[in-house]
Amino acid sequence: MRFANIAWGAVGVAFTYAIASELTKSPRIALVSTGVAAMVTQLYASLSLGMSDGMTFAAGAAVTWAGLRCLQRGSTSRNLLLLAATTAVATGTRAATMLVAFAVVVTVAAFEYAKPVEANGDRRRGALRVGVIGILPGALLFGWFYLRNIVLYGDIGASSYLLERFEREANGSI
Secondary structure, three states: HHHHHHHHHHHHHHHHHHHHHHHHOOOOHHHHHHHHHHHHHHHHHHHHOOOHHHHHEEEEEHHHHHHHHHHHHHHHHHHHHHHHHHHHHHHHHOOOHHHHHHHHHHHHHHHHHHHOHHHOOOOHHHHHHHHHHHHHHHHHHHHHHHHHHHHOOOOOHHHHHHHHHHHOOOOOOO
């Protein structure tokens, strides 16, 4: 399990390259950014704990890259499909990455809405298209699971139940 998390962390580092490349358009700067991210020793220490942290890091980085791609290259059908797929994976990974994915989709939709009218015929329709295409697959695939957690345990991640079950105390405030 620990090695699997480190492998997923390596995938996250690869998406760090994609994010930096999308932002800077410079392969050298992207490679330096990836090298810096890969050399942070705390990353591998936290990834080797044996939980889903590596997959969470990879899914969060992937959905961030897909959102940046929509912002940089436009909300084309291909880019929105990529955003929807990474949002669905992030939603299925963990509640925290679901929130990151939804924030990315809302950001892309807000930028779509803020475009000048002549660049996009109907701003509301464009923003709604981004929101529906971005969020709907993840909600359909994994929404039942989070609703189940709320009904059974009282919160989206079953945190209070797990703390009680394993006789642990909450570590500070939210």
